[in-house]
Amino acid sequence: MSDQAPAVTYRLVVVPGDGIGPEVISGGRRVLEAAGRVFGFGIEWTEVKVGGVAIDAYGVGVRDEDVDRCAAADAVYFGAIGDPRFNDPKAKVRPEQALLRLRKDLCLYANLRPVTVQPCLVASSPVRESLVAGVDLMIVRELTGGIYFGKPSEQRVTPAGREVVDTLTYTEHEIRRVVKLGFELARGRRKKLTSVDKANVLESSRLWRTIVEEVRPDYPDVTVEHRLVDACAMALIQRPAQFDVMVMENLFGDILSDEASVLAGSLGMLPSASLGERRTAHGLFGLYEPIHGSAPDIAGKDIANPLATILSGAMMLRWSLGKAAVAQAIEAAVAATLADGYRTPDLVAATGDQPGQRKVGTQAMADAVVAALEAGAKGGQR
Ligand code: IPM
Ligand code: MG
Secondary structure (H helix, E strand, O other), rough: OOOOOOOOOOEEEEEOOOOOOOHHEEEEEEEEEHHHHHHHHHHEEEEEEOOOOHHHHHHHOOHHHHHHHHHOOOEEEEEOOOOOHHHHOOOOHHHHHHHHHHHHOOOOEEEEEEEEEHHHHHHHHHOHHHHHHEEEEHHHHHHHHHHHOOOEEEEEEEEEEEEEEEEOOOOOOHHHHHHHHHHHHHHOOOOEEEEEEEEOOOOHHHHHHHHHHHHHHHHHEEEEEEEEEEHHHHHHHHOOHHOOOOEOOHHHHHHHHHHHHHHHHOOOHHHEEEEEEEEEEEEEEEEEEEOOOOOOOHOOOOOOOHHHHHHHHHHHHOOOOOHHHHHHHHHHHHHHHHOEEEEEEHHHHHHHHHHHOOOOOOHHHHHHHHHHHHHHOOOOOO
């Protein structure tokens, strides 16, 4: 197919960002380009700076025109942002604000974080093998509301000293749309929905729980349970395989998804999709990023794991580009690469040296996935 003009060309914005972002995105791009050659589609990339690199270049975390570029694309492929140079609590501009602005301005209200455990990585998890085997869950995190965005959010000085406020607000509409998406996803999977809240303390959680109950009759085929977030954090380690789809507000989702990543052996394995309501010519508009951050301590060393970014590319093909079969081929190529023993340092750590393991860096791992993808397409053995 490679010598024919591609049947379709997708318009993607790519945001390498800070820290390890550029390295993992470089690997991810090569896998997507290879998928295009093998399956006959083209990609037109527009690269934009967001995060610390944008603060350096333009003085802001993201420029208005770059938000517009993202909005006009079929999807956004995102690396990571965050830079310790901006960690000063008094800093006025922070890279993270740019990511929050993109999520908000692009109306990406739902963040899908699937957690699956690759059979050959079961031993890489610090959690006992018998517990992590068979884990296949999906965290649906509300992404544009809650305490991340509520106003006021500020420090004040009062006669009694400093005082601080963050505000947790949700409208009924914001809760209902993400809860409905949770039900829809559960319907397409094992038909179990866990709604996570803190209804014994928070008013916002009590409305959340009420709305889950209001939506529930529309999905009689889905089993629903409510869990308090603290107990749920415990159950996620004690009996993770019981969970299917888990829906929760923004901050709870941020926390529990990092916890859940431990099950998969490494934060470097987990992809994500941030979706909104807008349809493009090919699917739902979305932003795709690994859930790990910019990891400045290992940046520029070619040791970061690119698989979360590569798997985020697969999610992009599935959700935004209407190419579920190609997404599956990439996921299969990742599984084959791991089965062949390729390991970035984060995946080696828990198990130590084992026979058959090949320690590789970021780019070699991505190249191995490209090779597996090409071999898989030929139906060949490597
Ligand atoms: C995530 C990250 C972000 C968040 C940070 C970088 C703002 O932790 O995507 O989980 O808190 O949402
Ligand atoms: Mg997080």
